[in-house]
Amino acid sequence: ADPDPLQDFCIADLAKTSTPINGFPCKLASNVTASDFIFNGLAVEGNTTNPFGSNVTAANVLAFPGLNTLGVSMNRVDLAPGGLNPPHHHPRATELDIVVKGEVLIGFISSGNVYFSSVLREGQMFVIPRGMIHFQMNVGKEKGLVITTFNSQLPGAVVAPLALFAAKPAVPNEVLTKALQVDEGVVQLIKSKFAASS
Ligand code: GLV
Ligand code: MN
Numbered sequence: 001a002d003p004d005p006l007q008d009f010c011i012a013d014l015a016k017t018s019t020p021i022n023g024f025p026c027k028l029a030s031n032v033t034a035s036d037f038i039f040n041g042l043a044v045e046g047n048t049t050n051p052f053g054s055n056v057t058a059a060n061v062l063a064f065p066g067l068n069t070l071g072v073s074m075n076r077v078d079l080a081p082g083g084l085n086p087p088h089h090h091p092r093a094t095e096l097d098i099v100v101k102g103e104v105l106i107g108f109i110s111s112g113n114v115y116f117s118s119v120l121r122e123g124q125m126f127v128i129p130r131g132m133i134h135f136q137m138n139v140g141k142e143k144g145l146v147i148t149t150f151n152s153q154l155p156g157a158v159v160a161p162l163a164l165f166a167a168k169p170a171v172p173n174e175v176l177t178k179a180l181q182v183d184e185g186v187v188q189l190i191k192s193k194f195a196a197s198s
Contacts, residue, residue, distance in 0.1 A: 001093050001130060002071035002152050011036040012061055012068035023153070024061065024068050039064040042147070046078035051193075053083025053138070061153040073153050077136055079104065079144035085136040086159055093155035095128040095148050097136070102144030108134035133160060166194035 003022070011032050012024035019025075027036070039059050046055025060073040067073055073093075077085050079102065097106055099120045106126045107117030119139055120126055128134045138144035164171060165187075176187045 002069075005069040005071075007069075009037075009066070010069040012065035014062065014065055024065070026068070027065070036066045039066070042074065042076040045145075046076065048078050048080040048083050048143075052086055053080040054078065054085045054136075056085060056157075060150075060155070067153045069153070071151055071153060073150045073155065075148040075150075077144075077146040077148055079136060079138035079146070081138055081141055081143070083138045083144065085146075086161055087133050087135045088157050088159040089131055089133045090128075090150065090152070090155035090157055091131060093150035093152035094130040095134070095150055095155070097126045097128065097146050097148045099124050100145040100147055102138055102142050103140030104144045104146055105137040105139045106134070106146075108132040161190075162194060165190045 007026075009032070010024075010026035013027045014024060016025045041057060041063055042059050044057065046057050048055050055078045057076040057078075058073070059067075059075065061067045064073070079085065097120075099106075099122055101122060103119055103121055105117060105119050106128075107115060108128050109115050110129075110132060118126065136144075136146050164176060170191070173184050173187050177184050180187070
């Protein structure tokens with residue numbers, strides 16, 4: 001989904017952000033070494049000790065500047081038994097998942113409100129079309145691991161519960177009570193659940 005590159009590579013210089021551009025400026029080619037094309041961050045298991053029981057480790061351009069202008073990135077999603085990577089969507093990328101470990105329920109909801117889902121095991125893949133709300137849930141008894149890949153160097157992630165209930169400044173209660181057709185107490189209760197995480 002990203003634009004095509006105009007050179008072989010453009011290792012992001014993340015510090016040079018004073019002039020806003022679409023992406024990041026390139027590190028001087030004479031300073032580029034093999035290490036600019038290597039990232040070890042996905043080798044490390046994420047800490048799933050949190051209310052969702054999940055952890056996403058990103059290998060996007062911000063973590064791995066070598067991806068700048070190349071239109072690809074990956075995440076590592078660790079899931080404790082019962083853990084959930086909560087419903088979210090990526091405004092800039094299609095997502096391709098491969099289950100590496102465990103039994104994982106993966107689902108997305110289309111813009112026609114059709115729910116597509118399946119329980120996947122090691123080696124099985126699931127494609128999430130760009131922009132669709134989706135999640136991964138570990139329905140097995142062991143740890144789950146999913147590697148997710150994107151056709152964007154920075155897919156972005158809008159996490160539905162956090163967007164609605166943990167935005168800063170807050171979305172007004174009267175918007176949420178009307179949208180969800182519930183009383184204000186319900187909205188306040190849900191907001192309180194996410195107060196610490198925002
Ligand atoms: C999983 O959905 C991810 O965005 O890594
Ligand atoms: Mn995703």
